[in-house]
Every structure is written in structure tokens, then in C-alpha cells.
Amino acid sequence: MTRELPLTAWFCIALIIVIFVALNISLLTAWRARNQQRPPAWLQSIAQSLSAPWAEEDKHLQELSQRTARLRESQKPTAEGTPHEQN
Numbered sequence: 444m445t446r447e448l449p450l451t452a453w454f455c456i457a458l459i460i461v462i463f464v465a466l467n468i469s470l471l472t473a474w475r476a477r478n479q480q481r482p483p484a485w486l487q488s489i490a491q492s493l494s495a496p497w498a499e500e501d502k503h504l505q506e507l508s509q510r511t512a513r514l515r516e517s518q519k520p521t522a523e524g525t526p527h528e529q530n
Contacts, residue, residue: 448456481487491498 482490
């Protein structure tokens, strides 16, 4: 007196199993990623220096360039022939 399950029932069971397995795999992956340690700060700074060795110097040169441009702009003569006054 056993009845066979219809095709939709088998589909639902398979879907539940797939969701259950996928959830467990994602939880396991998240747990492993949480337990991995990040590299030390000194190692990260070395990697950053190797990827952009002149970054600090470029930053200072950019700041100098901007200041020079502002200074030159403030030194331009006006229509009367006198430089702008700085505030």
C-alpha cells in the first residue's frame, strides 16, 4: 500500500536539499574566512611601497604644485597694474 510521490514532490525535496547544502557551504566558507589572519601591518606597508614606490614624493610634489599655482594666481597683475592683495 505504498504510494509513489509525484514529480513535483521530488522536485521540492531536491530543492530543499540543494538549499540546505548551499547554506552549509556558505556558512563553512564564511567561518574559514573569519579565522584567516590578515598579514601584519609592516608587510602590508612593504607591499604598498613596492606597488607605488614614489607615492609619498608624488603627493608632496602635487601639493607643492598646487601651492605654486595659487601663489602665481595671486601675483598676477590686475587691470590697474598692481598684484592682488592676499587675505
